[in-house]
Amino acid sequence: MSTAAVSKARAPRLVVDEPPTPARRRPLKLRVHSVLRWLHIYTSVVSLAIVLFFGVTGVTLNHPSWLATESTRRASGQLSSGWKSATGVDWLVVAEQLRAAQGVHGTASDRRADSTEASITFKAPGYSAECSIDMATGAYDVTIDYQGLVGVLNDLHRGRDAGTAWAWVIDATGLFLTLISATGLGLLVYLKKVRAKALLTMAVGAGVIAALALAIG
Numbered sequence: 001m002s003t004a005a006v007s008k009a010r011a012p013r014l015v016v017d018e019p020p021t022p023a024r025r026r027p028l029k030l031r032v033h034s035v036l037r038w039l040h041i042y043t044s045v046v047s048l049a050i051v052l053f054f055g056v057t058g059v060t061l062n063h064p065s066w067l068a069t070e071s072t073r074r075a076s077g078q079l080s081s082g083w084k085s086a087t088g089v090d091w092l093v094v095a096e097q098l099r100a101a102q103g104v105h106g107t108a109s110d111r112r113a114d115s116t117e118a119s120i121t122f123k124a125p126g127y128s129a130e131c132s133i134d135m136a137t138g139a140y141d142v143t144i145d146y147q148g149l150v151g152v153l154n155d156l157h158r159g160r161d162a163g164t165a166w167a168w169v170i171d172a173t174g175l176f177l178t179l180i181s182a183t184g185l186g187l188l189v190y191l192k193k194v195r196a197k198a199l200l201t202m203a204v205g206a207g208v209i210a211a212l213a214l215a216i217g
Contacts, residue, residue, distance in 0.1 A: 057156065074141070105124055117132055117134065
């Protein structure tokens with residue numbers, strides 16, 4: 001092999017670094033679809049239990065007699081000293097004495113008093129206790145109503161006597177349902193094959209519900 005051929009074979013190759021190809025940004029339509037799908041999936045997962053709860057209690061609320069386990073207990077007693085002063089009834093003392101003596105619970109409300117009788121009511125989901133008090137003697141009669149587990153669940157569905165924390169749960173559930181519905185509708189727009197039929201079905205369903213609401217109202 002000649003010297004010229006050897007030199008040509010051993011000559012280093014010049015390597016030029018090419019600039020990296022910039023990543024192509026996904027079209028807006030695909031990015032919106034990804035966000036809608038992500039929101040729809042994860043809001044559905046997070047809210048599954050609470051949405052299921054409101055779905056089941058919606059049925060029991062409409063048919064309260066199916067699993068009714070209501071019961072009533074009546075009791076009487078005597079308030080100890082300190083429940084009344086010259087300025088009137090000390091409702092805090094009355095409530096604490098009734099809680100200790102009769103085991104009543106819930107939020108104390110509907111407090112009334114006149115010259116002969118006073119009354120106070122305790123309310124909680126599926127529970128109420130109404131107490132009447134003789135202003136002269138401090139003797140009381142209390143009627144306690146238990147509506148059972150179904151009554152508790154139904155009152156939670158209504159948000160009745162459940163407190164501020166549960167009201168926030170109901171608000172969050174409403175928000176989740178709104179997001180699930182809105183993102184589901186948004187995803188439907190991307191399904192070209194069934195989009196028209198699905199939107200028509202949705203419109204018919206909304207019309208039927210509106211007609212029923214007007215008829216009942």
